[in-house]
Amino acid sequence: MTSAFRAVATPRSEVPLRSSGYASEARRSPRTSPVLERRRRWERRYRLNLWISDAAIIIAFCVFSTVLRLQMLDPNLIAEDPGIIARIPLITSVGWLVALSAFGTRESELFGSGVTEYTRVAQATGFAFGLLAIAFIVFQWPGLRTQLLVSLPFGLLVLLASRWLWRRWLLRRRRFGEYVSRAFVVGAHDEVAFVLRRLGTTWALGYQVVGASLSDRPVSSIAVDGHAYPVVGSVYDAAATAHRLGADAIIVASQPDEDPDFVQRLSQQMVGTAAELVIGGRLADVAGPRISLRPLEGLPLIQVKIPTFEGGAHVVKRAFDLVVSSLALLVTLPIALVVAIIIKLGDGGPVFYRQKRVGRDGREFDMLKFRSMRVGADAERALLLAQNEGSGPLFKMRNDPRVTHVGRILRKHSLDELPQFWNVFIGDMSVVGPRPPLPSEVTTYDGRVYRRLYIKPGITGPWQVGGRSNLSWDESVRLDLHYVENWSVLDDLRIMWRTVGVMLKPEGAY
Incomplete structure (x- = not known):
């Protein structure tokens, strides 16, 4: 075993707040650092x-x-x-x-x-x-x-x-890097990489990562999505290392298995030098807003509420869908009529396109869209499989030759999806939900991904506002599963509001 690895993996019983003079200043409260x-x-x-x-x-x-x-x-x-x-x-x-x-x-x-x-x-x-x-x-x-x-x-x-x-x-x-927290991430390699990947795509959270410390690998840097982050020091020196790097927040992606007091001690070491200790990683991603703290006779417990897929909240969601879809069908009727006339005049083909999709509990339904491809496009798909740019079971082409000129405009601004409000009105879909999958996609699902079918698919959802076609298959699944288990009416309203911005300034739509 190399000395570098021992520096990373060997735990310490305690790390002082200051490198020297600790005994003489032990009773002095920490002062705020620059x-x-x-x-x-x-x-x-x-x-x-x-x-x-x-x-x-x-x-x-x-x-x-x-x-x-x-x-x-x-x-x-x-x-x-x-x-x-x-x-x-x-x-x-x-x-x-x-x-x-x-x-x-x-x-x-x-x-x-x-x-x-x-x-x-x-x-x-x-x-x-x-x-x-x-x-x-x-x-x-x-x-x-x-x-x-x-x-x-x-x-x-x-x-x-x-x-x-x-x-x-x-x-x-x-x-531009202003009004942000300079963050230092600690934990096992895979968990740190997971946190870095999420922070790298969600700059709005306000964290600028300045470095990381790993508990299980002796490396000098960790590369995530083309960006290399320096790996500095040991996880047991995290507070001192973060202070040296000018970080004001430490994100714990995971704690060493052999040190159950790691987080408590780290929080004590951070007094006066940092403002935030954030517990990140996959638990927070899976549980999200269902996590709550429940102190019990001095024992701090993290309680995770188990999601349910029926009951009052889902009745409210259905009522919300009925109101929104009814209003949307009335408000968008003039736009829909214009789009229908343009499509009909374009090549004389049908205005609507019906496609089998899989809804809640695996039930198939006919999803309506304004036709954006030429007639007979489905029969040409097999000839284009070699040019597929989608990830996982998705078929996507940035410059699909089957898409008409009018269809490109409709897709860019999501206008081809307006008829889906009818699917919402009759109960096949929801306004907000997971992406509606094709039957061929569902046959490739494993047990975890099947959870996407626990609720109705949506016209819009986290995939729509989170990158659309630019998302990888794994990222799309992660966003959908997080929504399935943590949705709320307020979250639906937030996604609907962001969808308006995506339609006006499309990104990743093709």
Whole structure:
């Protein structure tokens, strides 16, 4: 065994916070390092931006509601109670801002998170106005009713729009390496590679990996998707190594099997030098939002909720599908008529294309699409198999000669999929779900991939907003399985919103 490997694999019982003088400073609390202070500076700057915009919006709507009440509904009220023009907006504004702070809507872990941030803002707003409604009933303060009718709906809408704009600004800055956490990843080679691969494709999470440390291989670097990350030091020196590299976050992809106290000790060593200790890897990817902490008599337990595929949540999903598909069929009817006429005038062939797909529980159904290929294209597929660019059982060609000129435009903007809202309406599909597979694909599935068939396939889904045809087969399966086990109505709304952006700025569609 080489000395390099021993440095990686041999555990230590303890690593001091400082390389020297530890005994004399053991009772002194750790001081904030320059690395940690740098991170806190940009966090404070961004949090201040959010606070200023929140305050400006809230005060503006609260004052506007009071003025509206006085000028349009009860102009004589100000003569009877001159303090009302200041008192009511002040009470509402302060209560609203305090609720936003109490609900942690500006915490650093929410920066750039999207749905979670918007949900907290909505919850804080609902809580604040719930208390105001009680105050209105108890004290009968004039003017509070207008706050409830005007400031609550319109103020919340503008507040969410403001948070969305700030999020877009933050994501743009992160593209240039600003407002990011410098991360150091530790664990076994395969688990570290898994985390690096995910972080490399999801820069919006705000992590810039500066290095890694492996517990099982004596290598100098780890290559993932064409990018090499330096491997530095031992996992047992992770805190000191991360500090030396200027990292303010450590991601634990896996911990050494022979050291059950590894994470606890690492968290203690990071005090004063880093802001985040993130537990990553495949457990978080599989369980996702189903993970919760459950302390039991001082014993910290990680509880993973087992997914169910029937019951109230799925009834809500079906009701949601009916409402959305009904509205979509009505709204897109003019566009569908124009597309149908163009296709018919193009070559005189049929407007619609019916294709067998596999739905929930393996049941086959006819999926509708606007025809984007020439008539008889299915019979030509066998001649093109040698040019297949798809991964796994998928057949994909970037420049498929069977696709018509009109069809390329339809595919690029996903307009060929509009008739699938009918499939949603009659119950064969869902608005959001896994990609609908062909019967020939299903015959290649193993036991794990069959889980994609536990719920209805969708018009859009994580594969649609995550890269479409650019995704590998394994990545497509991973995204679908994660959705199947962790979906929620809020997540469906997020995917639908992102789908609109993908349609306007298509990427990976062919």
